Structures are given as structure tokens and as C-alpha cells.
Amino acid sequence: MNLPSSFSEINQLLIQDQLDLVDICKYYIQKIEHSSTNSFIEIFKESALKKASEVNDKIKNKNQGALAGMIIGIKDNICYKDHEVTASSKMLNGFNSVFNATAVRRLLEEDAIIIGRLNCDEFAMGSSNENSFYGPVKHHLDETRVPGGSSGGSAVAVAEGLCMASLGSDTGGSIRQPASFCGVIGMKPSYGRISRNGLLAYASSFDQIGVFTTHIEDACLLTHIMSGKDEFDSTLASVETHLKKIEPLNNKIAIGIPKDYLDFKSLDPEIKIKTESVIEKLKRDGHQINYINFPFIKHLVPCYYVLTTAEASSNLARYDGAHYGFRSENANDINSTYELSRTEGFGLEVKRRIMLGNFVLSSGYYDAYFTKAQKVRKLIKEATEQMLKENDILLFPTTPTTAFKIGEINDPIQMYLQDIFTVHANIVGVPAVSLPMGQHSNNLPFGVQLMSSTFKEDLLYSASQYILNM
16 A cells, blocks of 8 residues: 555545545554564554544544544553553553543544554663563664664654654653654654643653654644643643644744754764754855854753652652552562562663662752752753743754664663753753754664744744755
């Protein structure tokens, strides 16, 4: 089956009765079954085909939703009622959700079809998708390499054409980094734009649901539909949702280029050259290019990991073997139930972050680490807000390198540094998007990243569309 690459084209063909949605759904199911990347943990065959049949009838009756024909995969930390959700952890193996995440509910109401759940780093903790209970996800272009993480399965599924779009979560770059590695669009909206209700929590003041697509218009549409107030998430902002369609970038804009990112010592030379060529094209087109100093680059990763591990240690305390989830067969009293269930149920990286979080929150170290990190976060936020007062958007690479080999990075600190260019947006809470910028000489993709002020996704989409069409 030869399908158009954009959802709008597929949607029109369905409306014109030139395509059948059940056939499209079967086509994607077959592609997933023949894939060897381990991106999908489970295909929701029965519910997906049932939904496809229902939407077919709606299309014939001309009362279909805005996403009729959209086939979506969801990261395995987003709840879908009566379907398994495990955060790719032994701790939740076999757990079925009893409700829909708000984002999922809104997609279903507009007749999207959720085709399966996607592999990820356990509890979204990782930058390579090697930390999954279900095994690592493999890069679709080179199966010896990682796809990035933690939403590696979501990125590969879209890049490999196993679904039209996918949902991921982004706590410190978990959408944008794998999007860069896999050559697709990865969008992290502003914190407070999309409800976190039904997203299994990692770090509650950083987590945000976002999307992977191959077209920026599809990312805009999906984000719009998932946005808006929700009684189940008190952190949502009371701002109007942005437009469903992207407005052309008719005016010249000011673009800030943080020199500290371009001068980062571990930045791949080819990625730097490509980013500079994008900047030069924008300059030739008449946009204002401002090179700016951002002196906090060395503080980003330490600040991020102190705060996120602290929040993780609190959020993951609920998985204790007593209420739900995995319970050790070797436990014989309450203490051994807690200790053995968490020891056997969590993977190494999750346990490492829980222990780090407990340490920075412990008596005697709280002020030295957690309180100080909060102060640093405030400084980073203020500096970023000032940069975005003087510039409409910021532009810099998404990742320092292309995808590395599976098993290549064993040092946790080196792995954490993979997030050096992406944690910035999560610390501040602003929207950011990774755009594919072609291929490296090693034949692997990489991306460039745009950031804007909070809730200015419209500008970000317009600028993205402009850059992708240059």
C-alpha cells in the first residue's frame, strides 16, 4: 500500500472514499509485525481494528472527528483504558490501566486510532532506550545503534513508518534527542500546555507529553487537540490553545544563537557546520541573528539531575510491592516486601536515580544540593527569559553527536551529558522542537533545536515550517 506521508492527504483520501481505514490499520499492523527494531511492545490489534471500523462508518456519515485516519502509537508510560501500561518496567508488568490519560482521551474523541504501546527507557529514565525491561530499541537505519531515549520506541516507530505519529514524554529531552537521532520532528510543548493526567510520573515539574511526526503540520494539529484545561491537572495554564493550522512566517524575526552551545567542546564538527549553514541562510533571508552568551551551560545537567532524581524518589515511592505492581515471592514480612520488591522490580538506572534523589533530599544535604539546585534553576530561568525578551526564538543543535552504538557508553555521567542541549527547555518550562537537518557523513540523521517563550508554540511552528522549507 502506497500511502501519502502527511495525515491531511490521507484524511482527504478517506473522505473521498479512495482509501479504507481498516485496510490502512491492517497495513500498519503488518509492518509492525515484520519490524526488527523492538519499538513496539504490544500491538492493540483488536481495539485498533474495531476503532477503525467505527471511524469508517463516521466518515461515510460525514460526522468524523479531526483525526479520522490518524494512526498513533503511544509511549508505554501513558495510560490507555483497558490496555497494559508498564513504563517498560518489571515493576508494572501485567498492569492494566483503568482510565485514559487526558491526552489519549482527547485524541480518541477526535477519532485517532491507537495502534499499540511503544518501548522506552524504564520509567522514562535514560538517553538511549537501553534501560527497558523489554530489551533495547534498535535504530531503524543501523540496528547496532541506539535510537536515543527515553522515547526511543516512539521515535523509531515514526521514522520507520510503523505509525503516522506517536506520543512520547519529555522530562529532559526524551522527545527531542531521539527525534534528532532518528531524523523526525520531535515537539515538547510548554510545561502546562498538555495535561499530565495519566502520564506515569518521573519528575513532576519537568514532565511533558509531546509528539513525534514527519510533518510539522501534524505536530501542530496533535498538540492543539491534546491541549487545554483539565480538572485532573492543577498545573495546567489557563491560556487559549494555539491554532490548528500554522500561520506563515511573514515577518522577519530575531533569532538568538547561544555561542556556548556552538562552542561546546564535544559538539560534532559536521553538526556545528550544518547548524551554522542554517543560521547563514536565515541571515541571508533578512532575519536578525544575535549571538548571545549563556554562562550556565555547565550547570544545566547537574541542576537537572539533582532536581529530577529528588522528584523521582518521591514519585516512585508508591511502587512498594504492597498496593499494586510487582511483589517479590521471597518476601515474608512488610520490610522484606518493600525491600525485595523494589530491589527485584526496578532496573539499575531507576534504582540509581532513586538513591541519588533520596540522598539530595536527606537531612544534612537538602540545602547543599536540592535547595541550591532550585536557586540555580531560578537563575537559568531568568537568564533564558531575558534572552527570549530580546529574541523571538533561540536556535542551537539538538544533540552533540549522532546516534552512538548500543553498549558504547557505560559511564552514567557520560550518558547524562547526552542531554546537555535538551535539558535547558525543561528546566525553564518553555516549548522546544527538534527539526531534522539531513544526514551526517556516517549516514545517520541529526537535528537542530528551536526554543521560544512559554506558550508561544504558534511562533515555534511557523519558524519550524519556514526552516524546513528553506
